[in-house]
Amino acid sequence: MGGTPADEWETNVPYGVSGSKPTLDLLDLxxxxxxxxxxxxxxYRSFGAAxxxxxxxxxxxxxxxxxxxxxxxxxxxxxxxxxxxxNFTIDYRIVPGLNYKPGMYQISLRFCLVEDI
Numbered sequence: 001m002g003g004t005p006a007d008e009w010e011t012n013v014p015y016g017v018s019g020s021k022p023t024l025d026l027l028d029l030x031x032x033x034x035x036x037x038x039x040x041x042x043x044y045r046s047f048g049a050a051x052x053x054x055x056x057x058x059x060x061x062x063x064x065x066x067x068x069x070x071x072x073x074x075x076x077x078x079x080x081x082x083x084x085x086x087n088f089t090i091d092y093r094i095v096p097g098l099n100y101k102p103g104m105y106q107i108s109l110r111f112c113l114v115e116d117i
Contacts, residue, residue: 009105019101027107030091031057034084035069044093057088 004010009022028044036042038057045055058074066077066085079086090111 009107011101011103012106013104015102015104017101019099022100022105024107026094026096028093028095029055030093031055031088032091033086033088035073036071037069037073037085038088039072041071044091046095 007023009024009026011021025046028046030042030044031038031040032042039059058072060074061072063075064070064073065075066073066082068075069082069085073082073085077086
């Protein structure tokens with residue numbers, strides 16, 4: 001079968017043949033927490049259509065210690081003592097278009113938190 005390409009939604013039930021298959025750039029993400037530590041806290045950002053695309057939540061522009069409760073906290077800490085800095089809520093939304101093939105689609109998202117050295 002070959003599987004679904006990494007930049008497309010998996011087709012469960014096709015309803016027609018006109019239009020193009022949806023791509024992952026229909027998906028917008030919003031990341032936020034109690035301290036607004038993400039770089040774009042509370043702002044929807046488009047997720048790229050390419051495999052391996054990523055969105056930075058925190059960057060390594062300089063060390064901001066835990067307990068600061070400000071944007072870009074990236075110092076050592078624990079979600080047990082600084083919960084609002086190390087806990088994130090991720091909201092999704094779909095930005096539809098009228099040029100896509102009608103049908104029922106699904107996607108599987110994987111998150112990977114990595115230290116940016």
